Amino acid sequence: MKIAIETHVKASLAETWKAWNDPEAIKQWNTAQADWHTTHSEVDLRAGGRFVSRMAAKDGSVAFDFEGQYTNVVPQQLIEFEMADGRKVKVEFSEISGCVLVQEVFDAETEHSVEQQREGWQAILNNFASYVESSQ
Template structure:
């Protein structure tokens, strides 16, 4: 099991759309696994709590998913030392199985695309920035979570 492996198609872009309240940030990775395994790991609470962290000193302690348009999702992220934590929650606005998840969280939006590629499934997340943290911090955090996701799915596939 090679947990040090990082998928090879990592790109990040920042787009400012005219008239937009938020900058749109894009992060992506390629997961060397079948779409059903990728989709399941992205949408199943028991899996989410195992990969949803930007660094080793954070973890997700709880996740809920009602995967349907209008359904609610939430996850509780906490520092492992107990010093801080926050809830991340929203509402699914569009679901196309094995292809697309769109959701709103507060006054922001995000889209997650699952696209077959030559080396696996490209998972691309486009999200609205927030004003508290720099674009670089947000991009880095979301990319780190997505990279953890890819490593988790690939390691899980090797042990299945």
Template sequence: MRITVETSVAAPIDQVWRAYTTPADIVNWNAASDDWHTTRATVDLRDGGAFSSRMEAKDGSMGFDFAGTYTKIVEHKRIEYAFGERKAEVEFVPGPDGIVVRVVFDSEPTHSVEQQQGGWQAILDNFARYVEAKRKTL
């Protein structure tokens, strides 16, 4: 099953793209809740390049690596990647209030569709808040 989440970011595409693809930015927004954080991220943004984000509970009780390979990069428009046997696509679409970021991904059998959609949506909402707050300081 495919799941879709999206958000609108009130910022220009170059700022949205950079924040989505730069490790120093990713560690600031890539968490589904306040009790989790991303401790490190790597990005080799090219077709065939690898990425990884280390996500950990802030209390140190658990963590995991979210990692995969980019399969298609169209700068400022689209990122496609594979992670394990699953795939995802990220679209960056001009909208009336900035850039709509839409992520479509393959679900997994361990968690409910609602849990997966909620977690990925929370991360995307954190992303939008981060980019918009960072934009105000520039």
């Protein structure tokens, strides 16, 4: 099953793209809840390149790596990747009426409900938009 989410970012396409792919920026926005954070991020943005973001509870009780390999990169338009567990993700960037539409489609996993996954990924996407807009 595929899950789709999206957000509108009130910023330029160049700023939006940079924030999505800059490891230091990723550490600022990549969280679904205030009691979590991303402590480490690496990005090798090219087909065949790898990425990893270390996501952790701020109290140190649990952490995991969100990682995978890029399968297709079209600068300022498209990123496709396969996560370490084999699920596929597609992220599209489109300029629309003075903002950037970011659309993300990903394969669902079986551990959490579809709604939990949609809410978690959407929360991260919302944090991303807020971060980019506040960084201008």
